[in-house]
Amino acid sequence: MTGSPVTGLGSSRLGPAERAAALDRMAREEFDVVVVGGGIVGAGAALDAATRGLSVAVVEARDFASGTSSRSSKLIHGGLRYLEQYNFDLVREALTERGLLLQQIAPHLVRPVPFLLPTTRRVWERAYVGAGVALYDALAFQMGSTRGVPHHRHLTRRGALRLAPSLRKDAFTGAIQLWDAQVDDARFVMMALRTAAEYGAQIASRTQCIGFLREGERVTGLRIRDLEGNTTSEVRAKQVVNATGVWTDDIQELVGGRGQIHVRASKGIHLVVPKDRIHSSTGILLRTDKSVLFVIPWGRHWIIGTTDTAWDLDKAHPAASKADIEYVLDQVNRVLTTPLTPDDVEGVYAGLRPLLTGETEETSKLSREHVVAHPVPGLVLVAGGKYTTYRVMAKDAIDAVAHGLDGKIPESCTDRIPLVGGDGFQAMWNSRHRLAARSGLHVARIEHLLRRYGTLVDDLLELVADKPDLAKPLTGADDYLRAEIVYAATHEGARHLNDVLARRTRISIETWDRGVGVAQEAADLLAPVLGWSKKQRDREIEYYRKRVEAERASQTQEDDQEADAHRRGAPDIVPTA
Numbered sequence: 019m020t021g022s023p024v025t026g027l028g029s030s031r032l033g034p035a036e037r038a039a040a041l042d043r044m045a046r047e048e049f050d051v052v053v054v055g056g057g058i059v060g061a062g063a064a065l066d067a068a069t070r071g072l073s074v075a076v077v078e079a080r081d082f083a084s085g086t087s088s089r090s091s092k093l094i095h096g097g098l099r100y101l102e103q104y105n106f107d108l109v110r111e112a113l114t115e116r117g118l119l120l121q122q123i124a125p126h127l128v129r130p131v132p133f134l135l136p137t138t139r140r141v142w143e144r145a146y147v148g149a150g151v152a153l154y155d156a157l158a159f160q161m162g163s164t165r166g167v168p169h170h171r172h173l174t175r176r177g178a179l180r181l182a183p184s185l186r187k188d189a190f191t192g193a194i195q196l197w198d199a200q201v202d203d204a205r206f207v208m209m210a211l212r213t214a215a216e217y218g219a220q221i222a223s224r225t226q227c228i229g230f231l232r233e234g235e236r237v238t239g240l241r242i243r244d245l246e247g248n249t250t251s252e253v254r255a256k257q258v259v260n261a262t263g264v265w266t267d268d269i270q271e272l273v274g275g276r277g278q279i280h281v282r283a284s285k286g287i288h289l290v291v292p293k294d295r296i297h298s299s300t301g302i303l304l305r306t307d308k309s310v311l312f313v314i315p316w317g318r319h320w321i322i323g324t325t326d327t328a329w330d331l332d333k334a335h336p337a338a339s340k341a342d343i344e345y346v347l348d349q350v351n352r353v354l355t356t357p358l359t360p361d362d363v364e365g366v367y368a369g370l371r372p373l374l375t376g377e378t379e380e381t382s383k384l385s386r387e388h389v390v391a392h393p394v395p396g397l398v399l400v401a402g403g404k405y406t407t408y409r410v411m412a413k414d415a416i417d418a419v420a421h422g423l424d425g426k427i428p429e430s431c432t433d434r435i436p437l438v439g440g441d442g443f444q445a446m447w448n449s450r451h452r453l454a455a456r457s458g459l460h461v462a463r464i465e466h467l468l469r470r471y472g473t474l475v476d477d478l479l480e481l482v483a484d485k486p487d488l489a490k491p492l493t494g495a496d497d498y499l500r501a502e503i504v505y506a507a508t509h510e511g512a513r514h515l516n517d518v519l520a521r522r523t524r525i526s527i528e529t530w531d532r533g534v535g536v537a538q539e540a541a542d543l544l545a546p547v548l549g550w551s552k553k554q555r556d557r558e559i560e561y562y563r564k565r566v567e568a569e570r571a572s573q574t575q576e577d578d579q580e581a582d583a584h585r586r587g588a589p590d591i592v593p594t595a
Contacts, residue, residue: 030216030438032208032511034548040075040220041244044253049073049220051419052240052255054227054269057087058203058405060261061210062412062432068217069435070416070428075253076219077242079226080334081517082211086263087405088204088521089336089369091288091312091324094119094128094406095198108387112406116199118433120167123409124201125436126443126472127209130167131200131315133301134182136190136353170196182298189353195300200314203405204521205470208510209437216438223511229272230258230397237273237396246513257419259398261412263372264333266401270393279391279401283330283370285578287338288323289346290365290527295358296320304353311349317497319364319528322350329370329578335588337572337581338368365527366573374402390414392422409433439472446473457482459489463499470502478505494535495525503540507547514591515541515558516565532566557591564588 029036044052051067053060056078067074078084096113119128171194178193179185215221224245231239231252239254260269266281293315296302302313314321325342343366351357374389388403388411400415413430420427446453447468454461457479467475481501482489488501506512506522518540520526525533537559545555568588572581 028215028218030212031509032212032215032221033508034513036215037222037511037513040222041225041251043220044075044077044222044242045251047073048239048254048256049075050255050423051075051257051259051416052077052253053259053261054240055259055261055263055265056082056207056211056221056223057085057261057263058083058207058210058408059263059400059403059411059415060259061207061214062408063259063261063400063415064214064219064221065210065217065435066409066412066416066430066432067419068214068219069431070420072416072419072423072427074214074219075255076211076214076221077225077227077240077253078221078223079245081223081513081521082511083204083207083521084517085265085333086369086372087207089286089288089367090203090405091286091314092203092316092321093131093198093200093312093314096406097404108407111410112404115406115409116167118409119201119406120199122434123432123436124206124209124440126439126468127206127437127470128199128201129469130197131301132168132195132197133303133312134173134178134185134298135194135196135303136178136185137192137194138190167197167199170194181300182296182302184297184354184356185302186353186355196303200316202470202524206437208522209439211511212509213435213437221511224513227269227272235394237394255396257396257398257422259400259415259419261400261415263401264370266372266399268333270399273394273397279389279399280375281372281401282328282375283333283336284373285327285329285336285342285368285370286324287342287346287366287368288321289343289363290316290319290321290367291358291362292364293318293320295356295362296354302353304349306349311346313350317528322346322358326371327578331578331582332586333370335585336368336370337569337575337578337585338366339575339577339581340573341576342368343573364530365532366569367527372401372403388414390418392418396422398422437472439474441473443468443472446475453479457489466497467499467502477509478502481505492525492536493539494531495523495529495533497528498523498525500539500543503543504547507544512544513548515544515562516591518544519562526566532569534563534566537562561589561591 050072052075053064064074064076094116096109173193175192211221226243226245227240228243229241230237237258241252243250262269264283266279301315304311309326329336347358391399398415398418400411403411409432450464451461454464467478478501490500492498503518506518510522512518512522519533541555541559565588568585572585575581
């Protein structure tokens, strides 16, 4: 099977049995490093440590990527706007990582995406913006990372309208087309964790850090609570990495007060609309007074965002208000011939950026660079940064771990380690017609599966071969096969219905009813794998419906406080006991 281990150290499968085994080992063994946080930085740190030969455990209080790492703009980019801040090092670093992700690390998950940047002044703006975009491409070329991403080009207004007929003629004078890359952010996190597991990492979601073990001043591990079974235990470790993003300060308080890193949360919201509402063969990049607005191709949809506002309310469930939604619509409608209305919005999601606090009160000006600190012996903190540079953040964090460990620790090698499903992807992509013929699935379905699972597609095809009924699409969300729901629980660490509909798939933002219509079918598929009773299955469906109702209600409120109050109306599903 393609998904079988290649290292002899572990399996990339993250199912119920693997979670139970991981918790058992956490209670019995001492690890070189335990990582708190199952977002992109925690996943990256676990993979970096495991591929250096260290023994690793990972605990995540909710689902993998359930915070910031599933609610981004889903772009892998250099940060064009940082050039205006003369932050060339940050852009150069991000462009280097973009090239590695496209070419080496995750060719199955990261792909190029074009953007049109309209200009409104014929001479100076085109020269100014054009020089910036040219520098952007030059920095990428300098780092050897342009393969697969075409060079930018200047377009007349007529040329731009051929690509994007929905643009208003009077809204711009010309345009520049540039390329970046995109990714399903939550999916990438899960694949990074599965790769870490393949190299021996022990990983458990729904496992909360409730305190630290101490020997004098030194941190020697964690106290954890298994939220599924409501039991507590201890995990001993030589080093602990706090990679909890916007929860960084909360975890620091468990050690005994605020530490060296202080993080402020900035809320960004995104809207999802059907592809036919905007006629364009390219994404669109708009400059606003406050930040940058992206119109991003996303399958049969567009993702439009984002905002950048301070948030000091519920970190687990940031809410998009009516004002947020109206702001995004107002900004994009400045350039569209047919304005979008709230009725065009299929999905809405809000996420929090972990920004390192500075002297300014404006979150849009706080630092996106990352910091690693070693505030007390045995504890490493890493915070800040952006999704694109997760690997560098992880490397720096494990470098700090290595400094705290006795003995020689190998250098990071994650720039040469493909994520599971990535090795051999191009060859399998080239064979997609044969795969379609062999499996009986349409080639369009095979392409969909390859872009989500890479060479692990064989796992899905085996499921389908064993149970042909799983080859059918979900009723009401036919972009996804029934097999994908089962696989999310058997291999991808999904524990609950919401995990599957919001993160293993994107049904929660890609359907008009936010996934309520497929909840019963999906729950029926998950129940035998996860051992749910009929009572628990009904609970899962009811919880999901209440979550959608709470989110919808929050999005009709005028401000953050009211939106937050309504969003908190949906209870958390755990514990299941």
